[in-house]
Amino acid sequence: MNAFYSEKNTPLTQLKSELFTQLNIQIWIKREDLNHPTVQGNKWHKLKGNLEMALQQNRTSLLTFGGAYSNHIAACAAAAKFAGLNSLGFIRGEELQHTPEKWSHTLKKAAQNGMQLHFISRMQYRRKTQAEFLQRLQLDYPNAYILPEGGSNALAIQGFKGLMAQLESQCPNWTHLYTPVGTGGTLAGLVTYAKRQENRQIFGIPVLKQGEHLLPQIKNWIVNDRPNKWQLLTQYHGGGYAKLSKELQQFMNDFEQQQQILLDPVYTAKMIYGVYDQLKKQQIPSGSKVILLHTGGLQGRSTE
């Protein structure tokens, strides 16, 4: 087994603050931002099984979809390079085709890692989940292993088994577990593999508007007949995907200073902001042991 496929045991660190002491609540953060140098956080878990499958099926490339700031795109490019596969990214926004000077760090880095970028219009991009479109694409690229936007599928969900096992041994009596939500694949993985206990709840915080639309898909992904209670807290999207208000920016700066842990503005900052709000509104009972999942995503902060 080489370094990509073996799971790293990351630290579970306790956060300190007067607020937590006053409320008599322990807050821990699971540092999945430290799990891999180039395929960070939840994306490592989601890609691992898919890469193994692609290799097993003798595919020669990884093909996927994303926006210009997608951590999934960055992770796929890095992971494909690692596995010796070519990579192909269908990127939303045809105007970027001829303006490489406007590419985000994410796109530049993906290109450096060998990803071939195909820029498509927003209208074309919307077809990315249609069966007919995907069948055509598979015919055009017969040796490609196709992954959906965000990389969530059944194999991705299975990638959270080891992570949950780590958490259960690091903090067996946790009561609350929080994760940010894009597609909800990560949340479904946690809910699937968490040990059932009456006093436990798992919360997903969608970073885009109308997160409740994700519920049917998430339910479908959960492979556990009697899971712990879980729910989406849909009020913390902060104006929509990748929108960063002054207040959230300030919160993120303060948190990073106090805890010496970097966050990303799209996912983990919103999630932790939401948890602090829940704490202030006394939605979490005294004596709780809360785990925040740091899902990584720090590549997006880079500005080089």
Ligand SMILES: *Cc1c(COP(=O)(O)O)cnc(C)c1O
């Ligand atoms: C992609 C991403 C998410 C969202 O994961 P889903 O499984 O799509 O819900 C959360 N956090 C970070 C840092 C991400 O890059």
